[in-house]
Amino acid sequence: MAESEFVSLVVEDGVGTIRLDRPRMNAINGQLHREIKAAALQAGADTDVRAVVLYGGERVFAAGADIKEMADLDAAGMTAWGRELTASFTEVARMPKPVIAAITGYALGGGYELALAADFRVMGAGAKIGQPEILLGVIPGAGGTQRLARLVGPARAKDIVMTGRHVGAEEALEIGMVDAVVPDDEVYGTAVAMAKKFAAGPPLALAAAKRAIDEGLELPIDRGLALETELFAGLFDTEDQKTGMRSFLENGPGKATFTGR
Secondary structure (H helix, E strand, O other): OOOOOOEEEOOOOOEEEEEEEEOOOOOHHHHHHHHHHHHHHHHOOOOOOOEEEEEEOOOOOOOOHHHHHHHHOOOHHHHHHHHHHHHHHHHOOOOOOOOOEEEEOOEHHHHHHHHHHHEEEEEEOOOOOEEEHHHHHHOOOOOOOHHHHHHHHHHHHHHHHHOOOEEEHHHHHHHOOOOEEEEEEEEEHHHHHHHHHHHHOOOHHHHHHHHHHHHOOOOOOHHHHHHHHHHHHHHOOOHHHHHHHHHHHHHHOOOOOOOOO
C-alpha cells in the first residue's frame, strides 16, 4: 500500500484489517477517505486477503465527517466532495470479499455510512450509531439514505435519518442496523473470528455470492435470476468447484480446502 498517514492494511491468516487512525475521533476528511479507498483497492486485489475487517481502534470507529472541512463549502463544492466520498465508500462495498465493520465507541454520520458499506457489522455493547446530519441542517450524503433504507426498510431509515438520534446496541441489533453485539473489548476479536471463517471458504464463490446479492437487489427479479444462473454456472470452470464437490462425495460436507483458483 502506498504511504498513508491515517490508514493501514495489515494481513494475517487471510484476514486484512483496514485500520483507521486519525486523531482523535477518526473524523472523515478528504485525505482519510482517499486512504480508505486505496486500502480497499489493495485488499480487494490481494489474493492473500480473503476477508476484511474495518476497524477504528478501541475507542471509536469513526465519529463522523470532518465538519470543519465542509462547513464553508457551497452546493457546487459539496457536490464534488460528496461524489469523492461516495466513490471511496463504494470501493469498500465493492471489494469482492466478505467485509466486516468492527464498531467501537461511535459510528455516526459518515462513520456509520462507512460501516454500511461493509457486509456485516459487529457492535460493542456500549457503542452508539446513527445518522445525525439532520441536526446540522443537511442529510446523509454518502449512502446513509440509500444503504440504510435497503438494510432496515424505508420507515425505520426515515426515523433514524429524520430524527438524527443515536441508536444503542440493543435497538441496533433488533432492527438490523448491526448483525452482532458483543462486549466492547471483544469487538475486534469477534470480527476477526468471523472473517477467519469466511477466509477458509472458496474465494471465487464468495465473490460470486456477494455480487449476485448486491447487484441482484438492484435488478428486476428475472434479470437477477439470470445473473445468479450466470455466476453459478461460471463457477463450474474453477478448481474450487471440482475440489469442493469431490471432497463432498469422498469425505462429506465442510472438509474441502480451497485455493481460490
